Amino acid sequence: MFRGRHVGYLEGLRYKGKEHMLAWALHRVTGLGMLIFVGIHVIAAFFLNAIGDDVSTTITTLYESTPMQIFVYFCVLYHALNGLRLIVEDLWPPLLRYHRELLWFQWLVFLPVFGLPAFLMLTSILSGSA
C-alpha cells in the first residue's frame, strides 16, 4: 500500500498525525504484542510438553508473570476497542465526521476498563501475593 514511497523512519515520526496516528501506531504495536505473546505461548507449551527443556520453562514463567499479563491485557483491550471503532466507522461512514470524538470516547472507555484491573494486578505484585 505504502510501498515505493520511501519515507524515512525519523521523517515518519515527525509527521504530526495526532490522535489518529497514535491510534494507528498503537493498533499495530498491540497487534504485534498479542501475536508475539500467543506465538511464544503456544510454541513454548508445545515444546514444554514434547521435550520439557529449560528454554520452554523460562519462557513459560515469563509469560505467566503478572507484568506480562498487564501488558497483554493492555494489548487485547486497546486492539479490541480500536478494532470495534474501525468496524463501526467502516460500516457507517457518516460517523467519520465525528472521528476525533470517537477516538476520545474510545480513550474514555479504555482508561477505566484497563486501569482498574491493571491497578489490582499491580497492587498484588507490590504486596507480594502474585
Added chain:
Amino acid sequence: MRSQYPNRGSSFEYIMWLFTRLSGVLMLLMGALGIVYANLAGGRTLMDMSTQYRWGFFPIYWHVQNSDIPDVFPNWSNSFWQVYGVLLLLVAAMHGFNGLRVVVEDYVHRPYLLLFAKWLIFILFLFTLFAGAVIVFELFV
C-alpha cells in the same frame, strides 16, 4: 460505463479485509462466551481477574488448572471445548498472521526478502496451528 473500482468479490485483499473485521468480532464473542460459561460453571466466586481473562482467551481446562479452582475438570474436559479452543486458535492465528503480513508489506521493500518473509509467516502460522492442536487434543507420544 465501467466501474473504476477493482473487482471486489474476487480480490484477496478485500476478502482478508472483510475476514479481519468479521473474525475480530467473532473472537470477542467467543472470549465472552468462555468467560460467561466459566462463571456459570462455578467460577463466579472463585476466580480472580487475571484468571477470568485467561479463561476468556482460551477455554480449555489445563489453561486454568494452575489456579485454585476445584472441579475444573468435569466441566471443561470435553471435546466441545477442545474443538472450540482449536477454532478460536485458528481464527486468531489467521487474523494475527495476516496482520503481520500487512505490516511486513509496509516495511520490507526488496521483492525476494518480502517473498521470504511471507513464506516464513505462513510456515509459522502452520506450525502454531499444529502445536496448538497437539496441545489441545493431547496428542503427545
